[in-house]
Structure formats: C-alpha cells, structure tokens
Amino acid sequence: MENENKQTLHNQSRRDFMKQSSVLAGGLLAMPVLSHANYFSGAKDTIKIVLIGCGGRGTGAATQALSTKENVELIAMADAFPDRLNDSYNNIKEALEEKGKGDRLKVKDENKFTGFDAYKKAIPLADVVILATPPGFRPIHFEEAVKLGKHIFMEKPVATDPAGIKRVLEAAEIAKSKKLNVVVGLQRRYQNSYRELYKRTQDGMIGDILSMQVWWNQGALWIRPRKPEYTEMEYQMRNWYYFNWLCGDHIVEQHIHNIDVGNWFKGATPASSVGMGGRAIRTGKDTGEIFDHHYVEYRYADGVVMNSQCRHWKDSASRVDEEIVGTKGRIICDKGLIQDHKGKVLYQFDKKQENNPYQTEHDELFAAVAKGEYKFWDAERGAQTTLSAIIGRMATYSGQIIPWDKALNSGINLQPQTYAFDAQPPVMPGADGFYAYAKPGITKYFT
Numbered sequence: 001m002e003n004e005n006k007q008t009l010h011n012q013s014r015r016d017f018m019k020q021s022s023v024l025a026g027g028l029l030a031m032p033v034l035s036h037a038n039y040f041s042g043a044k045d046t047i048k049i050v051l052i053g054c055g056g057r058g059t060g061a062a063t064q065a066l067s068t069k070e071n072v073e074l075i076a077m078a079d080a081f082p083d084r085l086n087d088s089y090n091n092i093k094e095a096l097e098e099k100g101k102g103d104r105l106k107v108k109d110e111n112k113f114t115g116f117d118a119y120k121k122a123i124p125l126a127d128v129v130i131l132a133t134p135p136g137f138r139p140i141h142f143e144e145a146v147k148l149g150k151h152i153f154m155e156k157p158v159a160t161d162p163a164g165i166k167r168v169l170e171a172a173e174i175a176k177s178k179k180l181n182v183v184v185g186l187q188r189r190y191q192n193s194y195r196e197l198y199k200r201t202q203d204g205m206i207g208d209i210l211s212m213q214v215w216w217n218q219g220a221l222w223i224r225p226r227k228p229e230y231t232e233m234e235y236q237m238r239n240w241y242y243f244n245w246l247c248g249d250h251i252v253e254q255h256i257h258n259i260d261v262g263n264w265f266k267g268a269t270p271a272s273s274v275g276m277g278g279r280a281i282r283t284g285k286d287t288g289e290i291f292d293h294h295y296v297e298y299r300y301a302d303g304v305v306m307n308s309q310c311r312h313w314k315d316s317a318s319r320v321d322e323e324i325v326g327t328k329g330r331i332i333c334d335k336g337l338i339q340d341h342k343g344k345v346l347y348q349f350d351k352k353q354e355n356n357p358y359q360t361e362h363d364e365l366f367a368a369v370a371k372g373e374y375k376f377w378d379a380e381r382g383a384q385t386t387l388s389a390i391i392g393r394m395a396t397y398s399g400q401i402i403p404w405d406k407a408l409n410s411g412i413n414l415q416p417q418t419y420a421f422d423a424q425p426p427v428m429p430g431a432d433g434f435y436a437y438a439k440p441g442i443t444k445y446f447t
Helices: 002-024 056-065 082-099 118-125 135-147 162-177 192-202 232-238 256-266 357-371 379-398 404-408
Strands: 047-052 072-079 112-114 128-131 151-154 182-184 209-218 272-278 293-299 305-312 319-326 329-332 337-340 345-348
Touching: 047 056, 047 118, 047 357, 056 072, 056 082, 056 128, 056 357, 072 082, 072 118, 082 112, 112 118, 118 135, 128 135, 128 357, 135 151, 135 162, 151 357, 151 379, 162 379, 162 404, 182 357, 182 379, 192 256, 192 345, 209 256, 256 305, 256 319, 256 379, 272 379, 293 379, 379 404
Parallel strands: 047 072, 047 128, 072 112, 128 151, 151 182, 209 305
Antiparallel strands: 209 319, 272 293, 293 305, 319 329, 329 337, 337 345
C-alpha cells in the first residue's frame, strides 16, 4: 500500500504541474485559432502539409505523410540551409514519383523558406505541420504551430533541456484545448508487435512488472567535416548530433525509443535516475561534447527499476531491444515473445502481421485529420519520455541522483541567447580545438 501511495503521489505531481502549466501559458491560449483542418468534412478537402526541417528524418516523414490514403499535398518547406532543403525536395520528388504520387508535391519556389526564422513563414500556410529539425528547436516550433492552430507531427525528442520540456508541456495543454491532433515520432507505439505485447501486459499475462532492461547499443555515427567558410554556429548546426543544445546526447535523441517502451508498459515515469557514462572511444575534436556510452538506473515511485544502456562503439556487441520482467513471465520485445519463467512460450507475435510503424503513425494521424476527429494527444507523453531521457543524461554527466521533479523545475536551459549564424553557440571549442565535456563527480546540477 505504501508503494501504491508513492506512485499515486508521483502521478499527482504530474497532474498538478499540468494544471499550473495551463495558467502559465495564457499568452498562447488567448482565443483559440483553429486551422481549416479542424473542419474537414471528407476526402474532397485537401490537407496542406508543411515540412519544418529537411534532413533525413524530415524527408522520410514528409514522404510518409504524402503516402497516406488521404488527399494531401506538401505546399511549403523550411530549413536553416538551402542545400538541405533542395536535397530534401529532390529526394521527396523521387520517392513520390516511384509511388505514382508525384502530383502531391506542390512546393512553389516562393514557399521554400530558409534561415532560422523560416518556420514562421511556412507554418501559417499549413493544415498539418511536420516538425523534424534538430530537437533543440522543437519547443519554439511546437509553440508556434500550436499558437496558429495547426495539427502536428513532431519527431522525438521534443526538447533537449528541462526548460524546453516545460515549454512543450505548456503548449501541449493549449493544443488539447484547441483539439489539435499531435503525434510524436515514438513509433513503437504504432507498431503492431508492440501493441500486441502491450495489450497482453495489460491483460496480466506477465503479472506485475518487477524490472525492465532497455538497450540501444550500436556502432559509430556520421560526422560532417568542418569547412573554412563555416562559422562556429553553422559547424555545430551541421554536426548537430554532437552538441547538447541541439541533440541532447544520444541517450535523448536515440535511446529515448527504448526508454519510452519502459514508461509505456509501466504506465508511469521514473521518480529518479542515477548512472554512469563517459567518452571512451569517441574522444576527438569532431565529436563535440557528448558521451559515447551511458548506463542509467531509473527508479519508479513503487521501487521498480529500469536498467538502461546505450553506446556507440565500433565492433562491439549491438542490441536495440527491451525486456520486461513480471511475476508470471517476461517479454522480449524485439522477438515479439512472452515466456514464463521456465521458458514456456505464452505468446509469439506473428511477424507476418508486422507493419511499418513509421508509415502507420502518419496513416492514423492524417485519417483523423481528414475525418475532423480529435484522437491524438502524444505531446504530453512525448515530453515526459524526453524528460526521462534528459534526467538520464544529467545522471551520467554528474554521477548524482537526479530527482524527476527537481530536474523539471530546475530551469536548466541549454539554448543560445540568439539564433543567428554569426551568433555564439552555448558551447565553444578551446584554443586546442576540443570542446569541454561533463565529468562525473565534478559536473554538478544540484547541491
């Protein structure tokens, strides 16, 4: 009973915060401005899509949105860099032509916007906005889309720092009041095998959850060389993965998927985190300030622990998966398998029934928009899972125990004061060309 009360109090603190957020966000609320999409009456209406962020994921998301059954058109694109926008446009065009849907690409030259303020020019044209820039920009882009009453697909994570999480949660309350559909790209929630495993967990097949283990262990990622003409801001923008104000570190940008599965199946968010990590392999000038490995022990209010690990080490064992252990059995998510503790198969998902979850999340979002339905409110849970990953990073960077609520209310903000190519980013290289990085036991967040 004591553990149940702790969990109830922990969940109550979330509700209290959301109530507070709705008051703080009065400037966004004002008079709800609903887009044309809220009034769709059927397939004859064209859903106008705008893409904000034209990298690989943005290109993929736009292509998937344009591959749905609904009457959709991409009518504007925005990115900081003209070359990224043009490459994305050409890749979308090629992909759609292969699908016989080339007529859905309707982006005129005057609707190709570049620069840090490009999103402000593009979003007003949309019914549905796709937000796929580096995640450091997500809070301000999400706020703008909500303010203008747009339905939204936004990639994960939804922020890189606690201050950004608060902004997203406040805007999420406004989106809810305006009945705006918001889907966050945590696609395992749209994957058939995970949905079936979750359903059986809810039905009690593995009993009460005792522990969880989640992994994203893989090899090295891309690096884009510095060019003489780059300002420091442009260099970091083009190598966004290696700077926390833009990426949040790979525990936030990538491992968030596995952490989200744990939160989803547990039906809660961690009360605290503690962990370890560092830079064992990825130590060069070109790898910014992020760690190459993290291990985090997440503890939920009822005492359940989720062990989390992620790393980028070449030629090392790889695993991207989740295991959930209950009183009656365990789930191995990647295998779609549920076993009892003696190894007997209780359930095996039929891989022939698997879907492409990246496509499904768009199929379901655009079907709801086309029908004028309000069905998706992923923004809050996307923010909660992102904060779960952020407190993991804070724990590995500092060696401290990081309480959820203390982190959320810390006001920690990694963003620059000015977004401009000639502005100074929040972190700068030293005289030797190396960037300072966190050191557990030395880096401190709380006293």
